[in-house]
Amino acid sequence: MKVVEVTHPLVQHKIGLLRAADISTRQFRQLATELGSLLTYEATKDLPTERVSIAAWSGSCDIEQIQGKKVTVVPILRAGLGMLDGVLDLIPSARISVVGIYRDEETLQPVPYFQKLAPEIAQRLAIIIDPMLATGGSMIATIDLLKKQGCQHIKALVLVAAPEGIRALAAAHPDIELYTAAVDQGLNEKGYILPGLGDAGDKLFGTK
Ligand SMILES: O=P(O)(O)OC[C@H]1O[C@H](OP(=O)(O)OP(=O)(O)O)[C@H](O)[C@@H]1O
Ligand SMILES: O=c1cc[nH]c(=O)[nH]1
Ligand SMILES: [Mg+2]
Numbered sequence: 001m002k003v004v005e006v007t008h009p010l011v012q013h014k015i016g017l018l019r020a021a022d023i024s025t026r027q028f029r030q031l032a033t034e035l036g037s038l039l040t041y042e043a044t045k046d047l048p049t050e051r052v053s054i055a056a057w058s059g060s061c062d063i064e065q066i067q068g069k070k071v072t073v074v075p076i077l078r079a080g081l082g083m084l085d086g087v088l089d090l091i092p093s094a095r096i097s098v099v100g101i102y103r104d105e106e107t108l109q110p111v112p113y114f115q116k117l118a119p120e121i122a123q124r125l126a127i128i129i130d131p132m133l134a135t136g137g138s139m140i141a142t143i144d145l146l147k148k149q150g151c152q153h154i155k156a157l158v159l160v161a162a163p164e165g166i167r168a169l170a171a172a173h174p175d176i177e178l179y180t181a182a183v184d185q186g187l188n189e190k191g192y193i194l195p196g197l198g199d200a201g202d203k204l205f206g207t208k
Pocket of ligand 2: 079132134191192193194196197198199200201
């Protein structure tokens with residue numbers, strides 16, 4: 001599996017700010033949005049372009065355009081929504097496929113509860129967004145679901161990844177690409193990433 005840890009100084013700076021214990025809900029949302037944009041920029045680096053001729057102010061001009069590649073952005077509820085505006089800032093016409101999965105607090109197993117996917121999803125590049133890749137269970141379940149619908153081209157964008165989650169994801173879906181702002185030390189006994197961000201969903205939604 002291709003794993004890209006984005007080392008750009010802006011990404012490193014912002015992920016550092018996101019770790020502060022006393023961060024406000026507003027700041028957390030702002031940074032998650034900005035990091036969503038920066039990871040999107042990195043993950044779309046290889047989108048194919050084509051040369052087309054347009055009428056410019058000075059006459060005919062050849063420009064590069066992204067080839068008719070269809071994209072769907074797939075936020076995993078809830079926390080994935082925190083990155084969505086940042087992704088859409090760069091890909092404003094992307095269709096959105098919402099997947100609801102929560103992690104059972106005791107078993108750490110993913111529990112699916114909602115899905116509403118974009119039309120023609122099998123022909124689209126799917127960009128999954130979720131701030132946290134911990135055990136990897138939620139991401140693996142989402143990719144299982146997308147592949148069942150025929151998706152073949154999948155990229156996952158996360159803010160923080162645990163090595164345990166990366167290993168599990170690579171074993172289950174070696175063909176996908178993972179972009180992360182940080183690879184952290186590992187999981188604690190409750191399945192939280194260390195040093196991590198805490199509960200990203202609660203921080204984004206102000207539920208704790
Ligand atoms: O890799 P995993 O071990 O599956 O853990 C990661 C998942 O846990 C969090 O969601 P959570 O279950 O807290 O739901 P929420 O976004 O609604 O808070 C997070 O946003 C991921 O979806
Ligand atoms: O550290 C973690 C692990 C799972 N989900 C979170 O929100 N944080
Ligand atoms: Mg949560």
